Amino acid sequence: MHVTVQETGPLTTEAGAPVADNQNSEQAGIGGPVLVQDQSLLEKLAHFNRERIPERIVHARGAGAYGTFTVTADVTKYTRAEFLSEVGKQTEVFLRFSTVAGNLGSADAVRDPRGFALKFYTEDGNYDLVGNNTPVFFIKDAIKFPDFIHTQKRDPYSGSQEADNVWDFWGLSPESTHQVTWLFGDRGIPATYRHMNGYGSHTYQWNNEAGEAFWVKYHFKTDQGIKNLTAEEAAKLAGEDPDSHQRDLRTAIERGEFPTWTVQVQIMPAAEAADYRFNPFDLTKVWPHEDYPPIEIGKLELNRNPENIFAEVEQSIFSPAHFVPGIGPSPDKMLQGRLFAYGDAHRYRVGINADHLPVNRPHATEARTNSRDGFLYDGRHGRAKNYEPNSFGGPAQTGRPLWQPIPLAGRTGAHEAPSHTEDNDFVQAGNLYRLMSEDEKTRLIDNLAGFIAQVSRDDIAERAIENFRQADEDYGKRLEAAVQALRG
Numbered sequence: 430m431h432v433t434v435q436e437t438g439p440l441t442t443e444a445g446a447p448v449a450d451n452q453n454s455e456q457a458g459i460g461g462p463v464l465v466q467d468q469s470l471l472e473k474l475a476h477f478n479r480e481r482i483p484e485r486i487v488h489a490r491g492a493g494a495y496g497t498f499t500v501t502a503d504v505t506k507y508t509r510a511e512f513l514s515e516v517g518k519q520t521e522v523f524l525r526f527s528t529v530a531g532n533l534g535s536a537d538a539v540r541d542p543r544g545f546a547l548k549f550y551t552e553d554g555n556y557d558l559v560g561n562n563t564p565v566f567f568i569k570d571a572i573k574f575p576d577f578i579h580t581q582k583r584d585p586y587s588g589s590q591e592a593d594n595v596w597d598f599w600g601l602s603p604e605s606t607h608q609v610t611w612l613f614g615d616r617g618i619p620a621t622y623r624h625m626n627g628y629g630s631h632t633y634q635w636n637n638e639a640g641e642a643f644w645v646k647y648h649f650k651t652d653q654g655i656k657n658l659t660a661e662e663a664a665k666l667a668g669e670d671p672d673s674h675q676r677d678l679r680t681a682i683e684r685g686e687f688p689t690w691t692v693q694v695q696i697m698p699a700a701e702a703a704d705y706r707f708n709p710f711d712l713t714k715v716w717p718h719e720d721y722p723p724i725e726i727g728k729l730e731l732n733r734n735p736e737n738i739f740a741e742v743e744q745s746i747f748s749p750a751h752f753v754p755g756i757g758p759s760p761d762k763m764l765q766g767r768l769f770a771y772g773d774a775h776r777y778r779v780g781i782n783a784d785h786l787p788v789n790r791p792h793a794t795e796a797r798t799n800s801r802d803g804f805l806y807d808g809r810h811g812r813a814k815n816y817e818p819n820s821f822g823g824p825a826q827t828g829r830p831l832w833q834p835i836p837l838a839g840r841t842g843a844h845e846a847p848s849h850t851e852d853n854d855f856v857q858a859g860n861l862y863r864l865m866s867e868d869e870k871t872r873l874i875d876n877l878a879g880f881i882a883q884v885s886r887d888d889i890a891e892r893a894i895e896n897f898r899q900a901d902e903d904y905g906k907r908l909e910a911a912v913q914a915l916r917g
Contacts, residue, residue, distance in 0.1 A: 433448050433596070433783060439461075440853040442468070442469055443472055443476070443606050444875065448469050451469070454467050454470045455467035460837055461826065461832070462867065464722065471584060475476070480739075482527075482743070482744070482778055483778045484533040485527075485533075485774070485778065485779070486578065486774065487529050487530070487578055488527040488528070488529055488530045488544045488546075489527070489528075489531065489532055489533045489535075490527055490531045490532065490533055490535050490537065491525050491526055491527030491528075491675075491742060491743075491867075492522060492525070492526050492527075492622065492674060492678050492679070492742060493525040493526065493546065493737070493741065493742040493745060494520065494524060494674035494678060494679075494682055494731040494732075494733060494734055495522065495523050495524075495525060495731070495732070495733040495734075496521075496522050496523075496524065496687070496729065496730045496731035496732050496733065496740060497519045497520065497521060497729075497730050497732065497752060497823045498512075498519065498520045498522050498692070498729050499517065499518070499519050499727055499728045499730070499872055500513055500514075500515065500516050500517060500518045500519075500726065500727050501516060501725060501728055502516065502724065502725055502726045503515075503516055504694075504726050504729070504876050505637065505638075506637060506722070507635045507637055507643050507645075507696055508635035508636065508637055508643075508755040508756060509637050509754060509755035509789065510551075510553075510556075510635070510753055510754065510755030510851075511551060511552055511553050511753070511754070511755070512549055512553070512556070512753070512916065513551065513726070513727075513755070515701050519639055519789045519799075520549050520550060520551055520793070521549075521550040521793065522547055522548060522549050522550065522729065523547075523548045523550075523741075523745065523859040524545070524547050524548075524731060525544065525546045525727075525742060525745055525747065526543055526544060526545065526546075526622040526678070527543065527546070527556075528541040528542075528543060528563075529541050529542045529543075529544060529581070529604070530545070530578075530581040530582065530590070531615070534671075535671070536656060536667035536671035537671065537672060537673045537675060538618060538662075538663040538664075538666040538667040538671075538673050538674065539618065540612065540613070540618050540660070540663070540850055540876070541612075541617075541618075542561045542562060542563055542608075542612065543561060543562040543619060543625060544559075544560075544561055544562075545560045545561055545562055545627030545628065546558075546745075546747040547559075547560075547654075547729075547747075547827075548562070548745070548747060548751075548789075550754075550792035551791075551794075551795045552789060552794050553752050553753040553754055553794065554751070554753055554791050554794055554796070555752045555753075555790075555791050556749050556751060556752060556756060557747045557748050557749060557751040557788075558647060558749075559629055559747050559748070559749045559767070559771065560627055560628045560630045560631070560647065561614075561627070561628060561631070562616070562619060562625045562626055562627055562628065563608060563611045563628060564613070564628040564630055564646070564648070564714060564715045565607050565608050565611065565630065565661075565713050565714060565857075566608055566630060566712045566763060567599070567602070567604075567605040567608045567609070567713070568602060568604060568712070568713070568763065568767075569604055569711050569712050569713050569762060569846065570763065570790035570846075571761060571762060571763050571764045571766020572768060573602070573633070573733070574607075574608055574763070574770075576598065577602075577631050578600060579594075579596040579826045580595050580598040580599075581595065581598070588678055590758040591748060591773065591883055592880055592881070592883035592884045593885055593886065593889060594909040595880070596787050596881055596884050596889050596890065596892075596893045597703055597889045599893060599896070600889055600892035600893040600895075600896060603701040603854040603855065603891070603899070604713045605896075605897050606712070606855055606858040606896045606897060606899070606900050607713050607714070607854075607855075607857045607858040607861065608713065608856075609877075610840060610857055610862060610873070610897075610900070611859045611861065613873055613877045613880075614861075614865065614872070614873045614876075614877040615657045615868060615869055615873075616657055617657075617876065618657055618658040618659075618660070618662075618663045619656070619658070619674075620656035620657055620658050620680050620689075620894070621656065621673075621674055621678070621862065622674050622677070622811050623651065623653045623677065623678060623679040623681060623688040624653050624654060624655060624656035625628070625651060625655065625691075625773045626648065626649055626655070627690065628646070628647060628648055628649065628774070628787060629645075629646060629647030629648075630646075631711060631712060631749070631759065631761050631763065631764040631767075632644050632645070632646055632710050632759040632761050632764070633645050633647075633710060633756060633757065633758065633759055633764075634703060634756065634758060634759055634832050634916075635644075635696070635735060635755060635756060636697075636755055636756075636832055636833045637730035637755070640833060641699075641833075642699040642708060642832075642833040643696050643697065643698055643699060644696070644698075644699060644710075644759060645696050645697070646694065646695040646716060646721075646724055647692070647693075647694055647696045648690045648692070648693040648694070648695070649690040649691070649692055649693075649729060650693060651689075651690055652687070652688075652689040652690060652691060652692060652693075653688055653689075659872065660872075660875075660879070662745075671818060673727065678731075679734050680732050680889075682708075682731060682732060682733065683734065683906070687730050687731060687732040688730070688731050689728060689729060689730045689731075690728070690729040691725055691727075691728060691729075692709045692725070692726055692727040692728065692729055693697075693722070693723035693724060693726065694723065694724055694726055695716050695718075695721040695722070695723050696714065696721060696724065696754035696891065697709060697716070699720055699833075699908075703847075704849075705849060706850055706851040707851045707852045707853070708844065708846050708847060708848075708849050708851045708852055709851075710760050710761040710764075711761075711846065711853065712761055712762075714857055714859075715857060715885060717738075722726055731803065735788075736886045740786070740787070741786065741787070741788040742788075744774060744779055744783070744786055744789070745788045745789060746771075746775040746779060746783050746784070747752045747771065747821050748772045748774055749764060749767050749768055749771060750768040750769075750771065752831050752832065752833045753831065754829070755831070755833020756831065756832065757831055757833070760831070760835060762846060763813050770830065774822065780804045780805055781800075781803035781804060782803055782804065782805070782806050782807075784796065785805070785806075785807060785848065796858060797824040798823075798824075799814075799816055799817055799823075800815075800817045801815050802817075808904065854899075855896070855899040855900040856900075857898035858897070858900035858901075859901040859904065862900060862901045862903075870904075870907070874904075874907050874908055874911050875911065876909055877897070878908060878911035878912045878914075878915055879915065881893055881894065881908070881912050882912050882916050883914035890912060890916075894908050894909050894912065
């Protein structure tokens with residue numbers, strides 16, 4: 430079959446040589462075996478075998494879009510971050526939404542936290558804010574993270590997610606009670622990515638030109654309004670359209686219906702952390718708004734779709750270790766673990782030069798490092814020296830840290846976080862339950878009971894229920910009755 434060459438030029442091999450026939454492989458005579466000398470065939474097959482990079486262990490299933498962040502309030506008394514330096518200033522962003530536990534081919538409409546990973550392409554380098562659609566998380570120390578995720582993934586024997594594993598871990602980890610209440614409530618299955626909030630979840634440091642430090646939490650409040658799916662609606666949608674959330678985001682932007690979020694922060698002077706009524710760096714807890722009211726600082730808009738999902742969504746990388754001057758980490762033990770784990774995951778999954786890819790490299794400045802070579806290195810540094818200090822005009826250190834130092838004292842060791850007067854794993858879960866309407870409570874109980882009833886051992890089910898009873902007596906009593914009714 431003859432194919433007319435288009436104006437874009439002929440089809441070529443990866444090395445740029447024209448391809449004469451892309452319909453038929455070379456053979457030793459008509460009907461004979463295929464020849465090894467057909468390098469176009471071998472190149473295509475070899476590349477096809479390698480089209481998929483290892484999927485993310487968590488947050489594998491995702492969608493993303495580009496947009497802008499616009500400053501709407503003066504925050505210079507809190508941070509010297511240049512992209513936050515004046516009202517009206519805009520910064521390009523890329524936001525990746527995701528589910529957490531499912532594989533790359535799983536459905537969007539499932540009960541699962543949603544990742545909310547945001548990359549700011551600032552003039553001082555990329556700033557990554559890696560959060561979720563919930564303000565809290567299941568655990569407070571990164572050393573438990575692999576164990577937790579193992580309970581959410583496939584069992585090594587059955588090959589399926591097992592209720593026994595999930596509830597055994599949650600029951601033995603009472604700090605998870607708050608997040609589990611979020612997850613099995615109405616917000617556990619967002620209707621779309623556009624109709625949910627995002628949160629930085631962790632506590633971060635802001636510091637100003639005077640060297641003063643503040644602890645902050647980020648909130649991204651959807652301007653589209655909160656919309657959720659019931660368990661029944663989600664099961665139907667997941668079966669009919671597994672790509673529902675990804676499709677909704679893409680088509681909304683194609684229609685010009687650009688989703689927006691109002692960006693807020695809670696700000697705590699650093700000196701108040703030590704005597705706050707509970708550990709302010711505990712990822713399983715929120716800061717009550719009456720203590721630290723959210724302050725609006727900006728507007729986030731998504732207005733451009735990726736041109737290639739693999740290149741820009743699958744290969745996008747985010748790390749909470751990507752800070753800029755004026756912003757830094759806190760003693761949050763989950764955050765501290767993630768400062769290493771995220772970058773390490775990207776180096777394994779995408780490669781040592783992942784930061785060079787268009788979606789990941791700085792857009793408003795240039796990366797100037799002495800790192801060289803490795804897979805997919807593009808030679809961008811040319812003949813420049815690869816060490817520092819040097820006397821050949823190479824980049825040099827600034828001498829000014831990005832964030833303020835944190836005072837330390839005591840002995841090294843495997844310590845629990847410092848105890849505060851009102852530290853408790855159940856109080857905030859109970860508060861959340863009591864905020865719910867009667868209908869919301871009923872749906873929460875039904876969702877939890879349906880899952881706990883699948884547990885095979887009575888002791889695991891009883892322990893799980895007891896955690897909710899500790900949060901609120903009515904909560905536990907109603908859940909126990911619902912589980913007993915389902916288990917007969």
